[in-house]
Amino acid sequence: MRHAGLDELMASMKRMGVDGEVVWLQPGSGSTSVSAAEAVGCSVAQIAKSVVVKGGELYLVVLSGNRRVELGKVSEPVGERVSLASPREVLERLGFPVG
Numbered sequence: 001m002r003h004a005g006l007d008e009l010m011a012s013m014k015r016m017g018v019d020g021e022v023v024w025l026q027p028g029s030g031s032t033s034v035s036a037a038e039a040v041g042c043s044v045a046q047i048a049k050s051v052v053v054k055g056g057e058l059y060l061v062v063l064s065g066n067r068r069v070e071l072g073k074v075s076e077p078v079g080e081r082v083s084l085a086s087p088r089e090v091l092e093r094l095g096f097p098v099g
Contacts, residue, residue, distance in 0.1 A: 053083065
């Protein structure tokens with residue numbers, strides 16, 4: 001299944017000069033960085049994971065699969081305290097399931 005946001009993501013990558021490939025995993029097969037790395041045959045450090053955090057708005061944090069989000073460090077550049085968004089919030093507001 002091709003998600004509606006995929007074309008927009010690929011266009012943004014091209015505009016920003018990001019040379020990469022988007023690999024769409026079946027639900028559940030990439031729910032952790034380890035399982036995503038195994039599914040595509042690479043190391044966990046080579047996976048780009050996305051984590052949605054919330055303050056007054058939602059923010060998408062993209063980081064290496066072997067790193068953890070430090071909410072205090074994310075709070076600084078966005079100018080407000082943030083916390084992890086719930087799976088329900090992510091699905092309802094962004095249209096993407098977590099994992």
